[in-house]
Amino acid sequence: MKKIVFIGAGSMAEALMQGWIKQNVLTAQEIYITNRSDKERLQFLHETYGVNKVDDPAIYQQADVIILAMKPKDAIVAMRELKSKITAQSAVVSVLAGVSIETITHFLGDRPIARVMPNTSATIGMSASGIAFNDKVSATQRSMFLELLEAIGSVIEVNEDQLHAVTALSGSGPAYIYYLMEAFERVGTKVGLSKDTVRLLMTQTLAGSAEMLKQSTDEPDVLRKKVTSPGGTTEAGIQALEQHHFHEAIEACIKEAEARSRSLANG
Numbered sequence: 672m673k674k675i676v677f678i679g680a681g682s683m684a685e686a687l688m689q690g691w692i693k694q695n696v697l698t699a700q701e702i703y704i705t706n707r708s709d710k711e712r713l714q715f716l717h718e719t720y721g722v723n724k725v726d727d728p729a730i731y732q733q734a735d736v737i738i739l740a741m742k743p744k745d746a747i748v749a750m751r752e753l754k755s756k757i758t759a760q761s762a763v764v765s766v767l768a769g770v771s772i773e774t775i776t777h778f779l780g781d782r783p784i785a786r787v788m789p790n791t792s793a794t795i796g797m798s799a800s801g802i803a804f805n806d807k808v809s810a811t812q813r814s815m816f817l818e819l820l821e822a823i824g825s826v827i828e829v830n831e832d833q834l835h836a837v838t839a840l841s842g843s844g845p846a847y848i849y850y851l852m853e854a855f856e857r858v859g860t861k862v863g864l865s866k867d868t869v870r871l872l873m874t875q876t877l878a879g880s881a882e883m884l885k886q887s888t889d890e891p892d893v894l895r896k897k898v899t900s901p902g903g904t905t906e907a908g909i910q911a912l913e914q915h916h917f918h919e920a921i922e923a924c925i926k927e928a929e930a931r932s933r934s935l936a937n938g
Contacts, residue, residue, distance in 0.1 A: 673697065673701045673735045673736070674701060674703065674730065674733050674734045674735050674736075675697060675701055675702050675703065675734070675735065675736050675738060676703045676704075676705070676725065676730060676731060676734040676736070676737050676738065677702070677703065677704045677705070677738045677740050678705060678706075678737060678738065678739055678740060678741055678749055678753060679706055679738075679739065679740035679741030679742070679745075679749075680704045680705070680706045680709070680712050680713055680716055680740070681740060681741075681742070682791060683740055683766050683789065683791065683793075684704065684738070684740040684766075685716060685794075686789070686790075686791045686792075686793040686794040686798075687738070687740075687766070687789065687793050687823065688702050688704070688716070688720060688722055689720060689793075689794050690793040690794055690795070690796055690798070690822070690823035690824075691819065691822060691823065692720055692721075692722075693794075693795075693796065694796050694822045694823060696818070696819060696822040696823075697819075699720055699721035699722045699723075700721070700723065702720075702722040702723065703722065703723045703724070703725050703730050703734070704716055704717075704722055704723070704724060704725065705724065705725035706741070707741070707745065707749070728756060731753070731756040731757045731761075732756070732757065732758055734757065734761055735761075735762065736761075736762050736763075736764055736815075736816075737753070737757055737761055737762070737763045737764070738763075738764045738765075738766065739763060739764070739765040739766065739767055739770075739775070740766050740767070741767070743767050743768055743769055743770055743935055746767055746770050746774075747774075747778065750775065750778035750779055751778060753779065754778060754779050754780065757779070759780065759782060760782070761782065762782065762783040762784070762785070762808070762812050763775060763779055763782060763783070763784045763785070764784075764785045764786075764787055764816060765784070765785070765786045765787065766787050766788070766789060767786075768788070768838050768842065768932050768935055769835075769838075769931075769932045769933070769934070769935025769936040770786075770935070770936065771786075771831065771936050772784050772786055772803070772805050772831055774936075776805070781807065782807055783804075783805070783807040783808040783809065783812050784804070784805045784807065784808070785802055785803065785804050785805075785808055785812075785813075785816050786802070786803045786831060786834055787800055787801070787802045787816070787820065788800060788801045788802075788834050788837045788838050788841070788842040789820065789823070789824070789842070790841055790842055790843075790844060790845050791845055792824060792845055793823040793824060796822070796823050796824060797823075797824045798820070798823045798824030798825070798826075799824055799825050799841035799844070800820045800823075800824060800825065800826040800827070800841070801826070801827055801828075801829045801833065801834055801837030801838075801841065801842075802816065802817070802820060802826055802827075802828055802829070803828070803829055803830060803831040803833075803834055804816075804828075834932075835929045835932040835933050835936070836925075836929055838928065838929070838932045839925045839926075839928035839929035839932060840925060843928050847924065848877070852870075852873060852874075852877075855869055855873045856869045856870060856873075859872075859873070895909075
C-alpha cells in the first residue's frame with residue numbers, strides 16, 4: 672500500500688485526490704492530508720472522500736510521496752517546518768505555481784523532486800498536466816508519477832522553464848473556458864434563450880469542437896474555415912472577434928499569466 676501525503680488541502684489537492692480515488696488508482700486509505708490551520712476543511716475532505724487526516728507525525732517518515740499543495744505564499748514556511756519531519760529518501764511532488772525545483776531543494780534538501788502543473792479537471796479524469804523532474808528521480812519513481820497523472824488525464828514531460836507556459840495555458844486554462852462560458856450565457860440570454868438552453872448548446876459545442884481537434888488531422892484554421900461560409904453568419908461573428916482584437920486579448924491573457932508564474936518563481 673502506498674502512502675501519499677498532501678501538504679495543503681485546497682482545490683487542487685481535492686481535485687487530485689478525488690480523481691485518483693474515482694479512477695481507482697489510489698484508495699482513500701492511501702491518501703493523507705494536512706494543512707496549517709483549517710481543521711474544518713480537513714474534516715470535510717475526510718468525511719467526503721474517506722481520506723486520512725495526518726494525526727501521527729510518523730506518517731511523514733513512512734510516506735512514499737509528499738505532495739506540496741499549499742498556497743505558494745505559504746510554501747517557504749511550510750517547507751521549513753516539513754524538512755525535519757521527512758526522510759532523506761522521501762520523494763516530493765510540487766503542484767505549486769512558480770516555486771522552482773531549486774527552491775524546493777534549498778529548503779527540503781537534495782532529494783527526488785518533480786514539479787507538476789495539472790488542472791482542476793483532474794476531478795473527472797481529464798486534466799492536462801505538464802511535469803518536470805530533477806536528476807534524483809529514479810526510473811521507478813518517474814513511472815509512478817506518470818502513471819498517477821495519466822490516470823487523471825493527459826501528461827507531457829517538459830523542461831522546468833516550460834512549466835511557466837504550461838501554467839499559463841492548461842493550468843489556468845479551465846478558468847478561461849469557464850469565463851468564456853459566462854460570456855456565452857450572458858449574451859445568449861440577451862438574444863432570447865434560457866440560461867439552461869445556452870449551457871446545453873455551448874457545452875456540447877465546446878466538447879464536440881475539442882473532440883474534432885483530437886480526431887482530425889486538420890489544423891484549427893482549416894477546421895474554422897470549413898465552418899465559415901463566405902457572407903454567412905459565422906464569418907460575421909469572426910469579423911466581430913477580429914474587430915475586437917480577439918487574438919491580441921488571448922495573447923495578453925497567456926503572457927500575463929506566464930509572467931506572473933515567473934514573478935512567483937523570483938519571489
